[in-house]
Amino acid sequence: MALHVLKRFAGANVRVLQIVQSSAPEVIFTPDPHGGAEVLWFNFKLEDADPSPSVPDTLTLTLRYFRNLLGGGDPQYFRPLIRQQKNSWRRLSPPSVRSLADGQPLLSWTIPYPVTLTEVAFCYPYGADELQVQLARSKGYWREESIGLTQSGRVMTRLDNQVMDGGDVAGRPRGLYLLARQHSGETPGSWVLDGLLEGFSRNRSGNKWCVWAIPFANLDGVVAGDYGKDTFPYDLNRAWGSPPMRHETLVLQRDMRRWAALCRPELVLDLHAPGACEHEGMYLFKANPQTAETENDRAQQTWINVLQQQLGAEFAAEPFARIATHGSRWSTARVTDFVRDTFGCTALSMEIPYGFCGDTVMTPKQYREAGRRLARAILSRW
Ligand SMILES: [Zn+2]
Known part of the structure; x- marks a missing residue:
C-alpha cells in the first residue's frame, strides 16, 4: 500500500x-x-x-x-x-x-x-475542459475573444454571440452580460452558465440579444484552486469602484463599456454560490437600494419575477430576491453597483447552492437545466 x-x-x-x-x-x-x-x-x-x-x-x-x-x-x-x-x-x-x-x-x-x-x-469541478465541451456543443455560436490579463498575467477570455450593432440606439440589440466565478471556487455558477450558453445557442430568437459572457472572472483563482471568497489583495466582487481595485475588474469594466456601446444594456447576471450548507434553493441579491424608487427598480422587479417564474419551485428559494446584509471585509462597490451607476440597467447576483435546492439534489444536469430555464426566461421577454 x-x-x-x-x-x-x-x-x-x-x-x-x-x-x-x-x-x-x-x-x-x-x-x-x-x-x-x-x-x-x-x-x-x-x-x-x-x-x-x-x-x-x-x-x-x-x-x-x-x-x-x-x-x-x-x-x-x-x-x-x-x-x-x-x-x-x-x-x-x-x-x-x-x-x-x-x-x-x-x-x-x-x-x-x-x-x-x-x-x-467539494462540488463538481468546472474548468477550461468543461467549457470547451460546451463550446463544441454550441457549434460555433460562441466566439472567444481575449480582453486582457489577470493580475498574474493570464489571458482573460470573454465569449460573445456575435450579435452587435453600434448604429442608432433604437436599432441595437438588447444586451445581456453574464459573469461567473468572481469567487473562483463557486463552481455551481459555472454549471448554470453552461446551461445558459446552451439555451441561447439553441434558440433562434437569441439573435435579438447581444450576449457577452465571462466564464472565469477570477481566472487565477480558478487555476490555483483558491476558494477566492474574500481573497487578498481584494475580493473581486468588492473591487468594482472607480478606480477599480484589481486589474481583473479594470479589464471587465472596460469590456462592459464596449458591450454597452454596441447594444441597449438590459440585464447583467452575476453567478455565485452561497455558504456551504445552504440548501433552500437559488436566490438573487439586488443592487443596494437607492433612497427613492426609480424606473430601474421597476425594471429590476420585472426581471426578478420572470426569472423566478421560469426557475419554478424546483430551483427557486423563498424569498427569491434579497438585499445583501451580511458583513463584508470591503465596503466598496460590487458589480451590481457598478452596472446600476454606469449603465442604469438591471444587475443581479445569483446564489446557486452547492448541494440541494430544497428536495432537488443538484447535479450538472440539474444546474444546466436551471441555466436553460434562465435563458428561456430572458428570451421570453422580447
Ligand atoms: Zn460569490
Whole structure:
C-alpha cells in the first residue's frame, strides 16, 4: 500500500493533515486557505499505485475544521463528491460526525478501497475542459475573444454571440452580460452558465440579444484552486469602484463599456454560490437600494419575477430576491453597483447552492437545466 495525495493540477486545493496507512486506512484533510480569509473549496486525488489486496474494503475520508469553513452549518447538507477510476462523480452520503473533547466536529465518510485513483471535490469541478465541451456543443455560436490579463498575467477570455450593432440606439440589440466565478471556487455558477450558453445557442430568437459572457472572472483563482471568497489583495466582487481595485475588474469594466456601446444594456447576471450548507434553493441579491424608487427598480422587479417564474419551485428559494446584509471585509462597490451607476440597467447576483435546492439534489444536469430555464426566461421577454 502506497497511498498518496496528488494536488498538482488546475483547480486543486487540499491540506492533508494525516494519511493513515494501516489496516484501517484514513485520509484526514481540510481545505487550504491559499492566503485568503475564507476557506471552502477543495479538490484532490488519492492515488495508490500498489493497492494491497489484504487491506479492508473501505477507506475513511475525514474532514477537519468544519466550523472554519464558510457556511459550515448542518453537516447533513455538507455532501462532497468522489469519482473513482474515471467513473462518474457521485455525491457522498451524509457524513458521520464525532466530536473532539473541546467540541470540534470531525466529518467522516467511508468510500470503497483499494482503488488506484480516487478524486475528491467539494462540488463538481468546472474548468477550461468543461467549457470547451460546451463550446463544441454550441457549434460555433460562441466566439472567444481575449480582453486582457489577470493580475498574474493570464489571458482573460470573454465569449460573445456575435450579435452587435453600434448604429442608432433604437436599432441595437438588447444586451445581456453574464459573469461567473468572481469567487473562483463557486463552481455551481459555472454549471448554470453552461446551461445558459446552451439555451441561447439553441434558440433562434437569441439573435435579438447581444450576449457577452465571462466564464472565469477570477481566472487565477480558478487555476490555483483558491476558494477566492474574500481573497487578498481584494475580493473581486468588492473591487468594482472607480478606480477599480484589481486589474481583473479594470479589464471587465472596460469590456462592459464596449458591450454597452454596441447594444441597449438590459440585464447583467452575476453567478455565485452561497455558504456551504445552504440548501433552500437559488436566490438573487439586488443592487443596494437607492433612497427613492426609480424606473430601474421597476425594471429590476420585472426581471426578478420572470426569472423566478421560469426557475419554478424546483430551483427557486423563498424569498427569491434579497438585499445583501451580511458583513463584508470591503465596503466598496460590487458589480451590481457598478452596472446600476454606469449603465442604469438591471444587475443581479445569483446564489446557486452547492448541494440541494430544497428536495432537488443538484447535479450538472440539474444546474444546466436551471441555466436553460434562465435563458428561456430572458428570451421570453422580447
Ligand atoms: Zn460569490
